[in-house]
Amino acid sequence: MNRKKYKQLRIIVTFFVSAVVSMAVIRDSYLLAATGVLTGMVFMVLVRVKAKIRTDERESTIQEKAARMTYAIFAPTIGVAAFLLLLPSKGGISVFSKGEWLFTESLGMVFAYLTLFLITVYAISYHFFNRKYGGGGNEE
Amino acid sequence: MGVAAMKNKLKIYRAMHNLTQEQLADKIGVSRQTVIAIESDRYLPSLGLAFKIARLFKVKIEDIFTYGGKEE
Numbered sequence: 151m152n153r154k155k156y157k158q159l160r161i162i163v164t165f166f167v168s169a170v171v172s173m174a175v176i177r178d179s180y181l182l183a184a185t186g187v188l189t190g191m192v193f194m195v196l197v198r199v200k201a202k203i204r205t206d207e208r209e210s211t212i213q214e215k216a217a218r219m220t221y222a223i224f225a226p227t228i229g230v231a232a233f234l235l236l237l238p239s240k241g242g243i244s245v246f247s248k249g250e251w252l253f254t255e256s257l258g259m260v261f262a263y264l265t266l267f268l269i270t271v272y273a274i275s276y277h278f279f280n281r282k283y284g285g286g287g288n289e290e
Numbered sequence: 291m292g293v294a295a296m297k298n299k300l301k302i303y304r305a306m307h308n309l310t311q312e313q314l315a316d317k318i319g320v321s322r323q324t325v326i327a328i329e330s331d332r333y334l335p336s337l338g339l340a341f342k343i344a345r346l347f348k349v350k351i352e353d354i355f356t357y358g359g360k361e362e
Contacts, residue, residue: 207336208321208324208327
């Protein structure tokens with residue numbers, strides 16, 4: 151199987167999974183949705199392994215750059231949003247202290263923890279890849 | 291090193307060997323888009339891919355890829 155056929159097959163499987171999930175939503179069945187998605191994923195992994203489809207290196211480069219840009223945009227955005235949402239509740243502003251805007255504090259906390267989680271995952275993966283590609287050692 | 295500093299003769303070598311972009315892509319295990327991007331100097335291939343290309347055409351890497359930047 152060449153890359154073109156693999157891409158066509160991927161489109162067909164995507165349509166199949168979408169149809170199954172739509173049907174699951176109509177029938178209100180979580181099990182059907184989960185089964186459909188899992189079947190699609192397992193099928194595509196098996197096809198990829200059997201047909202020995204390798205990731206194109208240009209595609210990998212694009213993915214790396216897109217991931218880096220996503221992190222560079224998302225982390226500060228969500229961090230600043232958390233700060234802005236938490237600031238009024240700590241500042242004792244009357245409209246917030248009445249509890250009418252209590253949800254902003256909760257949302258701020260969720261954003262703050264998400265930011266921490268994102269930074270932690272980045273730091274761990276950076277450390278892992280740094281070691282994998284020869285960094286961190288003092289060997290001569 | 292910027293992409294602009296590198297030039298290549300991949301298109302010439304491909305024509306010399308009567309290969310289409312699709313055929314070349316299949317032989318070196320990349321997509322046709324990657325071959326197009328390399329030929330138009332918009333993407334720098336990895337060292338491994340550059341060796342693969344050079345080996346396919348039975349030439350040295352520097353025969354296909356040339357560095358046009360300033361010496362430091």
